[in-house]
Amino acid sequence: MSRFRLCVLGARSAPKRYCQPAKASGISRAKPLAGLCLVAGWLVAGLPVESQSQRSIGGVVTSSDGKPLEGAAVSTRAEGSTMTTSVWTNQQGEYSFPPLPDGRYRMWAQAVRFTLTRAEQTLAVGKEVRQNFTLPPYADVWRQLDDIEWFESLPDDTPEDRGMPGRMKRVLHYNCGTCHNSGYLFAKRFSAADWELIHTHMSNLTSRADPPYDDEGITNKARETEYTDEAPGGGTFASPMLDAGGKPLGAQKRLMEFYKKDIIAYLTRVRGPEAYPMAWRTLPRPTGDAANIVVTEYDVPEGGTLNRLDPKTGRMTQFTLGRDGGTARNDTPAYYLNEYRNGSDWSRGIRNQFQEIGQHDLKVGRDGYVYLPPGIGRDLDPQGNVWFSGAGGGVKFDVKAETFTVYPLPKGWEGFENGKGVDSQGRFWAATAAGAYRLDPRTGQYTLFPSVTPLGRPYGLTVDREDKAWFAQIAVDKIGYVDGRTGDVGEVTLPPIADEPMTDEDRKTERGWTWNQPIYGKGPRRLQADPRGDYVWASSYFGGLLSRIHIRTKQLTEYKLPGPYRFGNPYEPVVDKNGIVWVSMSNADLLARFDPRTERFTFYPIPTRGHNARNIDVDNTPAIPEVWVPYQAGGKVARVQFRTNPAR
Amino acid sequence: MRFPYQVICLVLLAVFGWLPAAPRAQGAGTPSTPGVPKTDQQKSGEAIFQQNCTLCHVFSGDKKRFNVQSSTELIGLYKRPTVTDEAVRTLILVGMPGRMPSFRYTLAAREIDDLIAYLKIR
Known part of the structure; x- marks a missing residue:
């Protein structure tokens, strides 16, 4: 074609x-x-064209006392549809949806501290429908909290904080936050014995992924050497810690055991049998530009395969790689829908058991579709084909031929880590335990570029416009790079956290790994190069900050997320055509916008509770770029559009 | 206080026939996929199950790899003749020492009702 x-x-x-x-x-x-x-x-495509005559459903949201509610979320979904549209009220409590197709719509309005209220409406051609909502107060506010509102509400001056305000919040953030949204954890209350049981369970689990005993097969095979280092960054641990059997503890289990007593005591104190006098601190509702958006959520079908979304219709097409190497296409994929599980009702709390069980990745295609690949890490090649990993190698999905091609890793080579990218020559890059792989699709040959620092746990990967591949080393707070033109390798070191109080013992803890980190660490996780500029942007998941690195001078500049947003787990930063940095937040139902010129963050609401966004993308085609957000929880992906009419 | 608690646990063990916490295959004749909730209460119960039980009671490749699965996915639980609402409710509320935490401080009575409604069709 x-x-x-x-x-x-x-x-x-x-x-x-x-x-x-x-x-x-x-x-x-x-x-x-x-x-x-x-x-x-x-x-x-139903974009938010701002014309009074084209409004389809609008109204006013008030509280029970008749006062307008600003920043309340109003959502609607047509019968039989897999799309949900959400908007937010302005200062007068007014909301308006963009044009919607005719049909029967379910609607609901909600805000934290208020009861979700429902309505139904029918849209007919040319008809403008008014639907007002009155929201009664809601008593069990803890059920509705966003993840970072939990952190805001937790005490930071308990005995376990040891005179260091907020220490225990950070201990829990660094030891539990990789796998669990904070709301999932803190909504539960257990006795001390049961918290200890859970800690033991988690500590055993985390030790299974510990270097050097983990199953990830660190670096031996890739380097073709016998690898004896045991500590992240190389060498051995400075202080011995042995288990009951005399076996050295690994990097993560060491941290779990070091903080065991404080974690159990703190959780029992604030989330134990005795009700702690919690002061529920909620974030201000969105106002101004932050509330002037349209979020369209698309349900994602079941099945861990490649989905292609037509944003106009919400239609998903599934492509599956067969055992024979053929590609099967399914135009009517199956959905599993349970509105109690999808995060649309905030009073149902944070749903997911693990953070990473839903749609992790998303890529806006160059053909009008949005691609939802399986697994972790993706990119487009210069022809617009989608690359990801699976079936033991790099995988290309030819978007025109609608076929998969697998480029298997040589037998015995280490598998891929999380990040994937494609350079200007169409070569596929992937993070691996020892550094970064590069695949030349013309020959099928892989080349390993070892990292300068060993055992740094390469994570996200990106390729800049000069064909340097950059990869985050989450365990050692370093950003490695490979110059794809010369083969030179190097790295940039992020300094430890210095502006948050911690004890001397905290500072002496040794490096962790993917799941557990010392509280002085930052944990660079995902990164993206500005395709039009000279910077790579990296997010530090644990540290709650953005790092900007010049691709030639390697100059480092860091920007910390303000106040409570520090606990939002900034995930992937993506730069749009205007140089604005968009950041997914996996521990806050927000999308962050960072303007490097003003160095200011703006946070936009996401209407699904515990959505847990990961690898996002930007569609630069419209005059105002749009942001696409995959949800790890809730079974959806979202398109965020920015309106221009302040009056709505 | 310890004696009645131990008795309760022994009774629950007899009812549910739980094994040490090591992964094992579902028993013969046990369906391998959970039932699909149809009523609002069952759907609510499934959500509560997802929020509170799946970490141990839903298997996955990673959990198998890390050996952290519980002994059962609770699929077809109510097909066992000894299982009753009261026994399930007691287990949820009391837990099992060293095996399963008590959810008495976490789940409200109505949530446990919903959870039981779901377990019946799971």
Whole structure:
């Protein structure tokens, strides 16, 4: 199928991005249609066109005393649809949805400290519908809390804090927060004996992924050497810690055991049998620009395979790699829906058992579709094909032919770690335990580029516009890089946290690994290069900050997330065409925007409780870029659109 | 206080036939996939199950790899003739020392009702 044909289709029914490749490639017949495609795509895609006459459903949200509620979320979903649209009220309590298709709609409005209230409406052609909501107060506010509101509400001056305000919040954040949203943990209350049982269970679990005894097969095979280091960063642990059988404890279990008494005592104190006099501190509701958005959520089908989303219709198409290497296409994938589980009702609390069980990755294609690959890590090649990993190697999905190609790793080589990228030459990069792999798809040959610091636990990976591959080393607070043109390797070190109080013993704890970290650590996890600029942006999951590194000078600048947002687990930063950095938040139902020019953060609401976003993407096609957010919990992906009409 | 607690645990062991915390396959004749909730109460119960029980009672490759699975996924639990609402409720409230925490401080009575409604069809 030619690009020209795609553009013609776009003029009739497909999103406007279909026109972009044709225009870029200079196909002359496509150019006159580009504007038409843009307008048609804009209209049919239901973008937030700001026109009073096109409002479909609007109204006012008030509290029981009749006062307007600003920043309340109002959501709607048509019968039989897999799409949910959400907007937020303005200062007068007013809300308005963008144009919606005709149909029967369920609606609900909610805000923390208020009772979710439901309504139903029918939309007919040209009809503007008014639906007002009155929200009664809600008593059990703890059930509705966002994850970082839990951290805001927890005490920070208990005996276990040892005179260091907020120490225990950070101990729990660094030892539990990789696998559990804070609301999932803190909504529970147990006796001391049961907290100890749970701690023991978790400590045993975390030790299974500890270097050097873990199952991840650290670096021996890839380096083809016998590897004797045991501590993250190399060497051996400075202080011996042995288990009951005399076996050295690994990096993560050491931290779990070091903090065991304090963790159990603190949890029993604040979430034990005796009700602790908790002061529930909730974040201000969104106002101004932060409330002036439209979030469209699309349900994700079951099945760990590649889904392709048509944003206009919400239709998902599944592609599965068969055992014979063939590709199966399914245009009617199965959904499993339970509204009590999907986070749409905040009073149902944080749902997920583990953080990483849902849709982790997402990539906006160049063909008008959004791709939801399985696994962790993805990128597009210069032709717009989707790359990810699976089946023992790198996987390319040819978006035109709709076929998979697997490029297997050589037998005996270490597997991939989390990050994946593609450089300007179409070469596939992947993080691995020893550093980074590069695959040349023309030959199928992989090359290993070892990291400078061993045992740093390479995690996220990105490729900058000069073909340097950058990878976060989460265990040692370093960002490694490989110059794809010269093969040179190097790294940038993030300094330890110095602005948060901790004891001398805390500072003496040794490095952790993926799941557990010392509270002076930062934990760089995901990173993305600005495709048009000279910086790589990395997020530090544990430390709650963004790091900016110049791709040539390696100059490092850090920006800490303010106040309570520090506990939001900033995940992946992605830079849009205007240089704005968008950051997913996996421990806050927010999307962060960082403007490097003003060095200010803005936080936009996500309407699903405990959504746990991971690898996001930006669609730069519209005049105002849109952000796409996959949810690890709730079974959805979301499109965030920014409105321009302050009055809505 | 210890004696009645131990008695309760022994009774629960007899009812549920729990084994030491090591992964094992589902028993013969036990369905391998959970039932699908249909009523609001069952759906609510499934959500509560997801929030409180799955860490031990739903298996996965990682859990198998890390040897942290519980002895059963509770699929077809109510097909066992000895299982009653009261026994299940007691187990949820009391827990089992060294095996399973008590949810008496976490779950409200209505939530346990919903959870039981789900376990009946799981």
